[in-house]
Amino acid sequence: MKVIVNGEPRELPEGASVADAVAAVTAAAAGLAAALNDEVVRRSAWEATLLNEADRLEVLTAVQGG
């Protein structure tokens, strides 16, 4: 299935979770947050939250700014 991760289309296997998609875009283990279709998914729910075709996932971290 195709999902949009950080604005880029990405092919993921059926049944992929938020945790799988996050691992596909970053090796970082901490300082991350994810929003699925504009709703924050708590870190503790990443494994259990499965993605669907055309979902939009944003994976953010802290960068220099302000």
Added chain:
Amino acid sequence: MEKLVIAGEELDSRLIMGTGGAPSMQVLREALTASGTALTTVAMRRVDPSARGSVLDVLAECGIRVLPNTAGCFTAGEAVLTAKLAREALGTNWVKLEVIADEHTLLPDPIELVEAAEQLVGDGFTVLPYTSDDPVLAHRLEQIGCAAVMPLGSPIGSGLGIRNPHNIELIVERANVPVILDAGLGTASDAALAMELGCDAVLLATAVTRARHPARMASAMRHAVEGGRLARLAGRIPKRRYAQASSPFEGLATS
């Protein structure tokens, strides 16, 4: 000297730093250390797999508390989502709320700002809003429940200093939460003036990170904030139209 207290929490410095604009993590580390800051902002962005070194590691090494911002957000909705992501990623409910009107001036959009502040306060955030130097808006933000108000001195990154000191004084006179001068400062005298006007703290980034010698400017800002604070507490003399001799006239030798 009395410590800065925001939302019941003591901070060891009245200089809050930003991290934007530093040419490298090493320069940033040196500047933050020289500044003596206890609270420093970061922005929230999509992960970049090619990024080397994390600003979070620098802050952790320096023992500095992280203050996520919502820089780059144009609407209340964007700012609220960004704040929630920051809370999740960084484990803090403090947020520097920034909702800008356009990329050219980076001035706050007051209507979206108030909307976002209401939502975030309602959701349990400690909201530190970047606002214009409008005393009415600053008062509204305090009434909503913001933990501080952060009026700009002049546009972000402009280095134009404090363009309307009178408005900053009006904000200070009426505020019951800390007033933090945020944005536009160019050099140490600007930071000292902010504190002399009665601000409780100063937040700056560009003036340090884009200075020729960032760590040296960070040290200058640290001293300026402390000097300005001391001057405010000491109470400046009134301005006079004519001279007032500091040596007595009595007892002068006559010819």
